[in-house]
Amino acid sequence: MSRVRPWSVMTGVDRDTELALVGRLREGDADAFDAVHAAFNTRLFTFLLRLSRRRDVAEDLLEETWLRLVTHAQRLRPDTRLGPWLFTVARNLHISFQRSRLLENSMAGSLMTLWPFSAEHASPFESVAASELEARIEVALAAMPASAREVLLLVGVTGLDHSDAADVCGITPEALRQRLHRAREALSQALERSGAADCRTLRGLTCPTR
């Protein structure tokens, strides 16, 4: 499967620039932080917002992600890939948040419901969807199990390649491909169930060869 847009195009950060930014971050260069912030802030926020479905939570987790970066800046490896690093931190923070929320709600006995957790909040994106199809995709994404949603967000929306997305999720690239395949099928079936005419067309197009 080819990606729709290369990661470097989506972020405006090619590998050489990224390596230079990592080097400057390690030296405590605040201007390098500004460049990284400008490249990733909106994408990280969008990722966290689609994961959490709550703007206040996404804002908090985004702030914590950036604080983690500056706290660990001097310990970054020189070859660190900033995108996967940042999305890994953001994802882990979201998982920690979900766990703490479950515990706070005296639901410790049902930790397994993390995957999937219930869609108690409508996706904030539904109101800004530009088309009916986009709105249906947002609804379908919000209703998906978190493990399926996150791979679709990382690969489909954010544009990470399979290897980087696998690193973010802490699984092998092969496991990610399988999870992505199932997630795409689940999404296309959800779209079909939702009754979008053009999604019936999509249904026949969304079964990738393994």
Added chain:
Amino acid sequence: MSDTLMQSLAELATVEPDAARAERVRRRCRARLARQAPRLSSSGSWLARVWQPMIAILGVAYLIGAIVEATRIYGLL
């Protein structure tokens, strides 16, 4: 063919975080990064300035002490 769904995903809307808060976070992170950098570099140079000569002095003192003790034992002093 399978890119159609991924294309749709890639074209989903992005939402900007609150601009004022994003700016506050950016400034806070810049300040923290700037605070860390000089502290680490100055602490590194301080260590180099103090510990290396101190280790050298202790080593020389130990060597002199050992020589004095040896000459005393063998009755040379």
